[in-house]
Amino acid sequence: MKTFTFGGIHTADMKLSAGKKIQIVPIPSEVIIPLEQHIGAPTNPVVAVGETVKVGQLIGKAVGFISANIHSSVSGKVTKIDTVIDAWGYKRPAVYIAVEGDEWMENIDKKDVVRKEITTKREDIIQKIADAGIVGLGGACFPTHVKLSPPPNTKAELLLINAVECEPYLTCDHQLMLEKAEEIIVGIQILMTVLQVNKAIIGIENNKKDAISLLQQITSSYSTIEVCPLAMCYPQGGEKQLIEAITKKQVPSGQLPINIGIVVQNVATTYAIYEAVQKNKPLIERVITVTGKKVAKPGNFLVRIGTPLRVPLDMAGGMPEDTGKIIGGGPMMGRAFMNADVPVTKRSAGLLVMPTLESARKEMQNCIRCAKCVTACPMGLEPYLLMSQAEKSMWKEMEETYITDCIECGCCLFSCPSNRPLLDYLRMGKSTVLEQIRNRVQKVN
Amino acid sequence: MNKLIISPAPHIHSGDSISKNMYAVLLALVPAYLVGLYFFGIGAFVVSITAVLSCIIFEFLIQKFIFKTTTTIHDGSAMLTGLLLAFNLPSNLPIWIIIIGALVAIGIGKMSFGGLGNNPFNPALVGRVFLLISFPVQMTTWPKPIPFNTSYLDAETAATPLAMIKYNFGNLPEKMDLLIGNMGGSIGEVSAIALILGGIYLLIKRVITWHIPVSMLVTTFLFTGILHLINPSLYVSPDIHLLTGGLLLGAIFMATDYATSPMNTVAQLVYGIGIGLITVTIRLFGAYPEGVSFAILIMNGVTPLLNLYVKPKRFGAPKTKKN
Numbered sequence: 001m002k003t004f005t006f007g008g009i010h011t012a013d014m015k016l017s018a019g020k021k022i023q024i025v026p027i028p029s030e031v032i033i034p035l036e037q038h039i040g041a042p043t044n045p046v047v048a049v050g051e052t053v054k055v056g057q058l059i060g061k062a063v064g065f066i067s068a069n070i071h072s073s074v075s076g077k078v079t080k081i082d083t084v085i086d087a088w089g090y091k092r093p094a095v096y097i098a099v100e101g102d103e104w105m106e107n108i109d110k111k112d113v114v115r116k117e118i119t120t121k122r123e124d125i126i127q128k129i130a131d132a133g134i135v136g137l138g139g140a141c142f143p144t145h146v147k148l149s150p151p152p153n154t155k156a157e158l159l160l161i162n163a164v165e166c167e168p169y170l171t172c173d174h175q176l177m178l179e180k181a182e183e184i185i186v187g188i189q190i191l192m193t194v195l196q197v198n199k200a201i202i203g204i205e206n207n208k209k210d211a212i213s214l215l216q217q218i219t220s221s222y223s224t225i226e227v228c229p230l231a232m233c234y235p236q237g238g239e240k241q242l243i244e245a246i247t248k249k250q251v252p253s254g255q256l257p258i259n260i261g262i263v264v265q266n267v268a269t270t271y272a273i274y275e276a277v278q279k280n281k282p283l284i285e286r287v288i289t290v291t292g293k294k295v296a297k298p299g300n301f302l303v304r305i306g307t308p309l310r311v312p313l314d315m316a317g318g319m320p321e322d323t324g325k326i327i328g329g330g331p332m333m334g335r336a337f338m339n340a341d342v343p344v345t346k347r348s349a350g351l352l353v354m355p356t357l358e359s360a361r362k363e364m365q366n367c368i369r370c371a372k373c374v375t376a377c378p379m380g381l382e383p384y385l386l387m388s389q390a391e392k393s394m395w396k397e398m399e400e401t402y403i404t405d406c407i408e409c410g411c412c413l414f415s416c417p418s419n420r421p422l423l424d425y426l427r428m429g430k431s432t433v434l435e436q437i438r439n440r441v442q443k444v445n
Numbered sequence: 446m447n448k449l450i451i452s453p454a455p456h457i458h459s460g461d462s463i464s465k466n467m468y469a470v471l472l473a474l475v476p477a478y479l480v481g482l483y484f485f486g487i488g489a490f491v492v493s494i495t496a497v498l499s500c501i502i503f504e505f506l507i508q509k510f511i512f513k514t515t516t517t518i519h520d521g522s523a524m525l526t527g528l529l530l531a532f533n534l535p536s537n538l539p540i541w542i543i544i545i546g547a548l549v550a551i552g553i554g555k556m557s558f559g560g561l562g563n564n565p566f567n568p569a570l571v572g573r574v575f576l577l578i579s580f581p582v583q584m585t586t587w588p589k590p591i592p593f594n595t596s597y598l599d600a601e602t603a604a605t606p607l608a609m610i611k612y613n614f615g616n617l618p619e620k621m622d623l624l625i626g627n628m629g630g631s632i633g634e635v636s637a638i639a640l641i642l643g644g645i646y647l648l649i650k651r652v653i654t655w656h657i658p659v660s661m662l663v664t665t666f667l668f669t670g671i672l673h674l675i676n677p678s679l680y681v682s683p684d685i686h687l688l689t690g691g692l693l694l695g696a697i698f699m700a701t702d703y704a705t706s707p708m709n710t711v712a713q714l715v716y717g718i719g720i721g722l723i724t725v726t727i728r729l730f731g732a733y734p735e736g737v738s739f740a741i742l743i744m745n746g747v748t749p750l751l752n753l754y755v756k757p758k759r760f761g762a763p764k765t766k767k768n
C-alpha cells in the first residue's frame with residue numbers, strides 16, 4: 001500500500017467517534033459570526049444593526065482577491081457588530097445575530113435529493129464558489145476560488161481529493177464520506193470541470209475501510225475517478241506528502257502543487273462545493289468532531305457557523321470533570337482554546353477535550369542528539385539544529401537550513417525523547433525569516 | 446472550573462523519554478551480560494558492579510557538588526556508561542583501576558563537556574582507552590573462559606583470538622565457540638549471538654536504526670574479505686573478524702551512542718563505513734590487535750564535520766546543487 005517516503009510518525013489512532021452518525025445541532029438563540037474566517041483580508045460587513053437576515057444571506061463581503069464571503073447561518077435580527085474574543089484570544093470583528101425562526105434565502109435548494117446533473121457553465125462555477133464563501137476546510141482556510149484559478153503558465157492535470165484525515169481523533173471527514181458519498185463524487189466532477197482535468201484520485205488512509213469500499217463501489221462506474229487507499233502515517237494529509245504518496249512526485253521546495261500540475265482539495269471542501277454549485281447553498285454550516293477520552297458521547301455534529309462550541313459539546317455529554325485542555329482541531333495541529341464559548345467557524349474541524357494528565361507538556365531536558373526529530377521530519381529538515389539557531393536568533397542561518405520548508409506538522413516535537421519545544425522555536429523562526437524575506441522583496445521592487 | 450492549559454501544538458507526544466531509551470539499551474545488554482557472567486564468573490560480577498556503581502556515584506557527586514544542579518542519575522545513562530565500560534574490561538581487572546576508569550569516563554568523558562548530549566566522545570570508550578594506555582598489561586591479559594569461574598584477580602589467563610592472529614600463535618577457537626562467546630576477551634564482547642539478540646531488540650524498539658551497525662559490519666566484512674581473497678595465508682577469513690574483538694559490541698552498542706554519532710542517516714552510513722575501515726586498518730596494520738575502540742573514538746571526532754557537511758535528503762530539494 002502506498003504512503004509517503006520522508007519521515008512521518010505513527011500515532012495512536014484514537015478515532016473514538018468513528019462511525020457515529022452525524023447529529024444535527026439545534027440552532028442556538030444567538031450566533032456570533034466572525035467576519036474573518038479565512039486566510040486573507042477580513043470581510044466588510046454589509047448588514048446594519050437592527051436589520052433582519054435570512055439563512056444564507058451575505059453579511060460580510062470579500063475584500064480584494066484573497067478573501068472569502070461570509071453568510072448568515074441563521075435567520076433573525078442583527079443585534080450588534082462588534083469584536084469577539086476568538087478562540088485564540090484575538091479580538092476580531094463579528095456580527096451578532098439574535099435568532100428568529102429558520103427562514104432561508106429563496107434560491108437555496110433545501111431538498112435532501114442528490115442533484116447529479118451539472119448544469120452550471122464552467123465560467124460560472126468559480127463565481128458560484130466565490131459567492132458561497134468556500135474555503136479549504138482541511139485546516140488552511142484558504143479561499144477555494146483562488147486555489148481553483150491557476151496562476152499564469154500553469155495547467156492542472158490531476159485533481160487529488162484529500163480524504164486522509166490523518167489527525168488522530170478526528171472523524172468528521174470520514175463520516176461525511178459515509179453519509180454524503182454521492183454528493184462528494186458530484187463535487188469532484190464539478191472540480192474536474194473547472195480545472196479541465198480528466199483524472200481525479202481520492203486518497204484515503206486505510207483506517208477508513210468502509211469509506212474506501214463505498215467510494216470504490218460508486219466510482220467503479222467512472223473511469224476518471226479513482227480511489228487510492230493509503231497506509232497510515234502522519235502527516236499524510238499534508239498536501240506535499242499526499243501528492244508524493246499517490247504520484248511519487250515531489251513538489252519542489254518553495255513551489256506549489258500547481259507547479260507540477262496538481263490541485264489538491266479536501267473532501268469536506270468538495271462537499272461544500274457540491275452544495276454551493278448544485279444547491280446554491282453558501283458555507284453556513286460544517287461537520288465537526290467533538291471527542292476526547294473522557295467525553296461521554298464522542299460524536300460528529302452538523303453545526304451552524306457562529307454556534308458556541310459549548311452547544312455541540314453539551315450534546316456530546318458536556319465538559320468532563322477531568323479537563324485540562326480543549327483543542328480546536330486535531331491533537332497534532334489544533335490550537336488550545338481558552339474556553340468553549342467561542343463560536344464555531346469555517347476553520348473548526350473538531351473540539352478535542354484532553355484530560356488533565358495529558359494536557360501539560362513534560363519538562364524539557366538536554367538534547368541528547370538522538371536524531372529522532374530528524375528521522376521524523378517529513379520535509380527532511382534538521383529540527384534540533386533549527387531550534388538551537390532560533391534560540392540564538394540566527395535567522396540567516398535558519399533560512400539557509402531551510403526553515404521555510406517547515407510545514408509545522410509537529411512530528412519533531414512529538415518524537416523528541418527530551419520533550420524539547422522544537423516546533424515552538426521553529427514557528428517563531430519561520431515567521432521571522434518569512435518577514436525578512438518579504439522585506440527584502442519589497443526593497444528590491 | 447479550573448484553568449485550562451494553553452500551549453502550542455502538538456498536544457500529544459510519543460511518550461519517548463531519555464530514560465526509556467537508556468533502560469532499553471540496558472535491557473538489550475542483559476543477554477551478553479549473562480554470557481559474560483557465565484564464562485567469566487565472579488570476576489565479571491565484581492568488575493561490572495564496581496564500574497556501574499562508581500559511574501553512578503561519580504555522576505551524582507559531580508552534579509551535586511561541582512555543578513550544584515539536580516542529578517540525573519535516575520535517567521539510566523550513568524548506569525549504561527558503567528555497564529558498557531565493564532563490557533570492555535577484562536574480568537580480572539583490580540577494583541582500583543576500574544574506579545579510575547569510571548572517573549575518567551564520567552568526569553572527563555561526559556561531565557567536563559556539560560553532561561549527557563554534549564559529550565563529543567563516547568564516555569565508556571574514553572574510560573577504556575585511558576586505561577588501555579595507562580595500564581597496558583592489566584588491560585590486555587584476559588582470563589580464560591571457564592563456566593562459573595570463582596577466581597577473580599588470580600584467574601587463569603588466555604589470549605584473545607585477535608591477539609593469536611596478530612602474533613601468530615595458538616589455535617583459534619571453533620566457529621561455534623566464537624558465536625556463543627567461549628573465548629578470551631572483555632566481559633561483554635565475546636558472545637556474538639547474545640549481542641545480536643540485543644541489537645534486534647533495539648531495532649524493534651526503534652532505539653537505534655540499522656544504518657550505523659550495518660554499514661560498519663559490511664565494511665569490515667568486505668575489507669577483510671578482499672584481503673583474505675588476495676592472500677588467505679596472511680589474512681584470516683572475514684567472519685573471524687566479525688565475531689571477534691568487540692566488533693559487534695562496538696557496532697551495536699558503542700558506535701550507535703546518540704550524542705557521539707551523526708544526526709542523519711546519510712551521515713551515519715559514512716560514519717559506519719569510516720569505523721569499519723579504521724578498525725580493519727588498525728587490526729591488520731597497526732600496533733594493536735584490536736581497533737574498534739580507537740576507530741569509534743576517531744569517528745566520534747569526525748562526527749561534527751559530518752553533521753556540518755553531510756545533510757539529510759530534503760523533500761523537494763532541487764536536483765542540481767544550489768538552485
Ligand code: SF4
Nearest residue numbers: 377406407409410412
Ligand atoms: S514541524 Fe517542521 S521541522 Fe518539525 S517535523 Fe514538521 S516539517 Fe519537520
Ligand code: SF4
Nearest residue numbers: 367368370371373416
Ligand atoms: S529528538 Fe530531541 S533529543 Fe533527539 S536530537 Fe532531536 S531535539 Fe535532540
